[in-house]
Amino acid sequence: MPELPEVETVRGGLNQYTVGKKIIGAESYHPRAIKPGSIAPLQAVIGAKIQAVNRRGKFLWLRLDREYALVAHLGMSGQLLVQPASAPQQSHLRAKLDLAGGFASKQSDQIRFIDQRTFGWLSIEEYAGDVPTSVRHIAVDPFEANFDIKKVVNKIKSKKCAIKTAILNQEILSGIGNIYADEALWRARVHPEIICEDLSEVEIKNIITSAKRVMKSAIKSGGTSFDEQYKNVNGESGYFSRSLKVYGREGQRCARCGGAIHRIAFANRSSHFCPCCQR
Numbered sequence: 001m002p003e004l005p006e007v008e009t010v011r012g013g014l015n016q017y018t019v020g021k022k023i024i025g026a027e028s029y030h031p032r033a034i035k036p037g038s039i040a041p042l043q044a045v046i047g048a049k050i051q052a053v054n055r056r057g058k059f060l061w062l063r064l065d066r067e068y069a070l071v072a073h074l075g076m077s078g079q080l081l082v083q084p085a086s087a088p089q090q091s092h093l094r095a096k097l098d099l100a101g102g103f104a105s106k107q108s109d110q111i112r113f114i115d116q117r118t119f120g121w122l123s124i125e126e127y128a129g130d131v132p133t134s135v136r137h138i139a140v141d142p143f144e145a146n147f148d149i150k151k152v153v154n155k156i157k158s159k160k161c162a163i164k165t166a167i168l169n170q171e172i173l174s175g176i177g178n179i180y181a182d183e184a185l186w187r188a189r190v191h192p193e194i195i196c197e198d199l200s201e202v203e204i205k206n207i208i209t210s211a212k213r214v215m216k217s218a219i220k221s222g223g224t225s226f227d228e229q230y231k232n233v234n235g236e237s238g239y240f241s242r243s244l245k246v247y248g249r250e251g252q253r254c255a256r257c258g259g260a261i262h263r264i265a266f267a268n269r270s271s272h273f274c275p276c277c278q279r
C-alpha cells in the first residue's frame with residue numbers, strides 16, 4: 001500500500017510533468033474510480049489549468065484555477081502515470097485526464113489512474129481552508145512546516161492503545177502505514193505492542209523522528225515497491241525495499257543484534273519486529 005514516501009514520489013512526478021498544463025479531456029471507466037462524495041463528475045475539470053500538486057499524508061490533490069480541487073487517494077494499489085496518449089492502454093485503467101501539449105513532442109500527455117484492487121479513488125472537492133474537504137480530518141504529516149512534534153508526542157502519550165496503532169492513526173499524524181510503522185519502531189527499538197502511556201516522551205519523540213528519517217530515505221530511493229503495485233509516474237518501481245530492516249523479513253536475521261525477525265498478526269495485517277532488541 002502506498003504510504004507517504006510513495007505518494008510523495010508520485011506528487012513530485014506529477015508536479016514535474018503536469019503543472020502549468022491545461023486539462024482538455026477527462027474520462028472515468030469504473031464505477032468506483034470516482035469517490036461517491038465527489039461534488040461533480042470528473043469531466044468538471046475539463047478546461048482547468050493545473051497550478052500545483054499538493055500532498056498531506058497519503059492524500060494528493062491537483063490545485064486548479066478553480067474553486068475546487070481534484071483529489072486522489074491511491075488506496076492499496078493505485079498508480080498515477082503520466083504517459084503519451086499513444087501509449088497502450090493498461091488493463092486496470094480506471095480514469096484518465098488529457099493534457100494539452102506534451103513535453104517531448106506535440107503529442108498530448110495523459111494522467112492515467114490505474115488501480116487493480118479499486119480501493120483508490122479520485123474526487124472533485126471544495127476547499128476547507130487550505131486543504132480539500134476529505135483531507136480536513138487528516139492530521140499534519142511530519143514533513144509539513146507546521147508539524148508540531150511536541151503536540152503529537154503529548155497526544156500519543158495520552159493513549160491507551162498499542163504504539164503501532166497510534167502511529168498508524170491518520171488523525172494523530174498522517175502518512176505512516178504498515179511498512180514505515182514497523183521500520184520506525186525497529187529503528188527506535190520499541191516493541192509494536194507497547195501501550196503508549198507506558199512509553200516516555202523521549203521514546204515517543206524518538207519513534208516519530210525515526211519515522212521521519214526512514215521515510216526521508218525512502219523518498220530518496222523513490223519509495224518501496226514491495227508488492228510491485230506501486231510505481232512512480234513513469235511506471236518505475238522504487239528500490240527502498242532493499243533497505244527495509246524488518247518489514248517482510250520474517251525469520252531473517254536482525255541487522256542490529258542478529259536475532260530472528262518475528263511476524264505477528266496485527267489488525268488484519270502483520271507486525272514485523274525483532275523481539276531481542278525491540279522491547
Ligand SMILES: [Zn+2]
Pocket residue numbers: 254255256257258259274275276277278
Ligand atoms: Zn534485533
